[in-house]
Amino acid sequence: MLIDLVLPAVLDTRTGGLTLRRASARDLDALMTLLSDDPISSSRGDTADVGDRDAYQAALEQILADAANELLVVVDGSDVPIATMQLTRIPGMARRGSTRLLVEAVRVSSALRSAGIGGAMMRWVTDTAAPTLGSTLVQLTSDAARTDAHRFYERLGFIGSHVGFKYPVG
């Protein structure tokens, strides 16, 4: 948990009525569903398979116990998670000792895309979370196939200046 973040927060979207809050152990199934609700994620194995529940649960417990990480969900008026993202605060030496804020695993329910939810989440990251955490750089990587997402991040002021490399271990 990134204890300095002030949460829950009202999310500034067109539709209104959405809240950004910390994820909890109770959100496990909703998080599995959100991750599987995306063709690229599901092609990597995130299919909300009940056989993977223990692995997701162990991961969720680790994230919730980690002082450098925050797992967030956006919930509607019935507290049902409709979007998620993870933040990691990373102190560093480069760029004159800049602390970075890494954003991972941003997912919005497919039924609710293009409603401004993702934009409101990222605006909260850049305008509220990053300053609160003393981060002067927000960074993320996006699969090269997600061309719509790239336009979305560019509209928000992100610069696609880097190539993201991955190495699968073992």
Add this chain to the structure above:
Amino acid sequence: MLIDLVLPAVLDTRTGGLTLRRASARDLDALMTLLSDDPISSSRGDTADVGDRDAYQAALEQILADAANELLVVVDGSDVPIATMQLTRIPGMARRGSTRLLVEAVRVSSALRSAGIGGAMMRWVTDTAAPTLGSTLVQLTSDAARTDAHRFYERLGFIGSHVGFKYPVG
């Protein structure tokens, strides 16, 4: 400090005699010099300016105190740092609850490039550090202008599947 890592370690390079160890507060000036010894870094403000020393020192203290981060240096037989990199262990939900190992700020002294040092560092990350830390994915981003570095990572088995986005705050 990532306490599970077994360090110092002998680095497997052609020349031999190199050791990978944890950075300490005494390495501050050497780290500032390594960061400035690179045209892209220096263009971003890492010029080893004495006026920035306090900011680097504060960052170094934060990294050394952080349970999810490890700052490493490669030293020669006289314990002089000739290369550095930072590792961050990040638990996550995506990819069936995969823990990632993020590599940042990899720098090798310009006088010693193409001597196999960077390759030996990355091999240690993928083959030793990642399994020790339970990470099934190693990831990093590299400035799009670093085309030589991209070939280097691809030769090591990294896949440049993502676009890395950055947002400067404030």
